[in-house]
Amino acid sequence: xxxxxxxxxxxxxxxxxxxxxxxVVGAGKTPGIAGIARWTALIGSVLSFIVxxxxxxxxxxxxxxxxxxxxxxxxACFKIMYHLGxxxxxxxxxxxxxxxxxxxxxxxxxxxxxxxxxYMAAFLILSGFMVGVFSxxxxxxxxxxxxxxxxxxxxxxxxxxxxxxxxxxxKFFLYTLAGSLLMLVALIYLHIQSQSFELSAWHILPLRIVxxxxxxxxxxxxxxxxVPMWPLHTWLPDAHVEAPTGGSxxxxxxxxxxxxxxxxxxxxxxxxxxSRLMAPVMITLSLFALIYIGFVALVQTDxxxxxxxxxxAHMGFVTLGxxxxxxxxxxxxxxxxxxxxxxxxxxxLCIGVLYERMHSRQITDYGGVVNTMPKFVVxxxxxxxxxxxxxxxxxxxGEFMVILSAIKFNFWIGFxxxxxxxxxxxxxxxxxxxxxxxxxxxxRVAELVDLNVREFLVLTVLALLVLYMGIFPKPFMxxxxxxxxxxxxxxxxxKLPATL
Numbered sequence: 172x173x174x175x176x177x178x179x180x181x182x183x184x185x186x187x188x189x190x191x192x193x194x195v196v197g198a199g200k201t202p203g204i205a206g207i208a209r210w211t212a213l214i215g216s217v218l219s220f221i222v223x224x225x226x227x228x229x230x231x232x233x234x235x236x237x238x239x240x241x242x243x244x245x246x247a248c249f250k251i252m253y254h255l256g257x258x259x260x261x262x263x264x265x266x267x268x269x270x271x272x273x274x275x276x277x278x279x280x281x282x283x284x285x286x287x288x289x290y291m292a293a294f295l296i297l298s299g300f301m302v303g304v305f306s307x308x309x310x311x312x313x314x315x316x317x318x319x320x321x322x323x324x325x326x327x328x329x330x331x332x333x334x335x336x337x338x339x340x341x342k343f344f345l346y347t348l349a350g351s352l353l354m355l356v357a358l359i360y361l362h363i364q365s366q367s368f369e370l371s372a373w374h375i376l377p378l379r380i381v382x383x384x385x386x387x388x389x390x391x392x393x394x395x396x397x398v399p400m401w402p403l404h405t406w407l408p409d410a411h412v413e414a415p416t417g418g419s420x421x422x423x424x425x426x427x428x429x430x431x432x433x434x435x436x437x438x439x440x441x442x443x444x445x446s447r448l449m450a451p452v453m454i455t456l457s458l459f460a461l462i463y464i465g466f467v468a469l470v471q472t473d474x475x476x477x478x479x480x481x482x483x484a485h486m487g488f489v490t491l492g493x494x495x496x497x498x499x500x501x502x503x504x505x506x507x508x509x510x511x512x513x514x515x516x517x518x519x520l521c522i523g524v525l526y527e528r529m530h531s532r533q534i535t536d537y538g539g540v541v542n543t544m545p546k547f548v549v550x551x552x553x554x555x556x557x558x559x560x561x562x563x564x565x566x567x568x569g570e571f572m573v574i575l576s577a578i579k580f581n582f583w584i585g586f587x588x589x590x591x592x593x594x595x596x597x598x599x600x601x602x603x604x605x606x607x608x609x610x611x612x613x614x615r616v617a618e619l620v621d622l623n624v625r626e627f628l629v630l631t632v633l634a635l636l637v638l639y640m641g642i643f644p645k646p647f648m649x650x651x652x653x654x655x656x657x658x659x660x661x662x663x664x665x666k667l668p669a670t671l
Contacts, residue, residue: 189215190295197288212291235657354393397430416523465594503572
């Protein structure tokens with residue numbers, strides 16, 4: 172097999188290497204060391220993004236096979252391999268992770284003044300770990316990268332977060348670790364049954380219905396916490412509120428997608444019979460998240476917490492689409508994952524812009540921001556419209572595909588999913604009205620300064636992506652067609668042995 176110049180290895184280890192380099196630089200005591208750390212992190216993140224571009228440019232969309240494959244022995248006695256590869260689903264998330272890391276480094280340029288090198292290094296190392304999850308074709312390798320992401324994010328929340336950062340960091344770590352331990356048991360069981368840790372071997376492993384259901388539960392607890400699905404979502408609002416802006420962006424844009432990706436890569440193809448059996452439960456939980464969490468978001472007084480609950484609701488469309496088992500619904504779920512990364516990341520960046528100036532996230536402290544920050548409000552309103560799934564923005568595409576497939580599956584499921592768009596518009600537009608428009612309410616708002624060049628460029632890039640994906644989503648969908656068809660073929664084939 173061709174290693175394709177080790178593109179995936181570079182995508183994983185280049186940001187980690189630069190992260191270590193930034194730590195080494197930051198250990199010095201010379202004046203201006205923070206500036207050197209910032210520029211080293213920026214160069215590392217940009218180069219790490221550039222090395223992922225061949226994945227898109229050279230990707231063959233006519234096959235569902237893994238591409239850019241790299242395979243080497245890792246722990247030979249257990250047949251654990253350093254096996255990497257991407258298909259039409261995972262390739263987008265590798266590039267997305269590297270892209271978001273660049274934005275996070277830029278967004279923290281002036282906002283972070285303490286332990287700058289450690290802050291930048293944590294995000295670079297986290298980026299490498301997340302790329303590893305999306306690239307791994309060996310179950311144990313995937314698990315190691317999956318668990319490794321907890322460490323830098325725990326530090327990001329616990330060191331650079333708000334006044335309750337330690338509580339939020341522990342809650343985040345314990346919730347996600349507890350769910351993952353059951354997943355480890357499932358991986359060991361699959362290894363015993365198949366004598367392999369290769370995901371491809373697990374995808375064709377014949378399993379009885381009882382083991383499938385038990386595996387489903389183990390994988391569900393490991394990945395549903397990460398999505399997060401109701402009722403395992405309670406760690407996310409605390410983590411978002413206490414995390415620094417960059418932490419919230421990475422949480423919403425990438426880390427939530429690790430859970431949904433786990434459903435796609437492990438749960439659905441390995442346990443197809445159990446997935447069909449449990450689909451009504453998953454659909455019900457998804458609808459409950461869409462409706463209940465929408466009402467919870469409606470009563471929030473903290474802007475960041477409102478957007479955090481909004482993320483939970485929007486990820487409900489992802490899990491709903493995955494368990495409707497049609498090409499339209501699954502592709503809609505994946506498009507929604509990509510769109511949510513752009514939109515929610517942009518909204519948290521906008522909140523960060525305001526917080527750097529006002530040091531408050533309370534909606535009542537704002538009002539009339541458009542009078543002093545008109546350029547900022549243009550961007551913020553655009554992202555809010557995308558959050559409402561306005562046609563022409565990326566937020567519309569995935570949700571429309573999932574709702575349309577839900578109506579084809581069952582009219583009432585589609586109807587319930589569709590009316591949640593009203594809730595989304597209600598809490599988003601009410602927030603926009605109270606924060607951005609109207610008369611200036613206090614002197615602090617009157618003294619606000621509009622976007623600087625750095626902030627303007629970051630928000631412009633995200634705005635263009637939101638509009639491009641909303642108007643012309645075809646390039647994003649073309650690459651995933653064959654991989655989605657292959658996933659659905661696994662779901663259509665029962666893995667029950669001839670003798671139950």
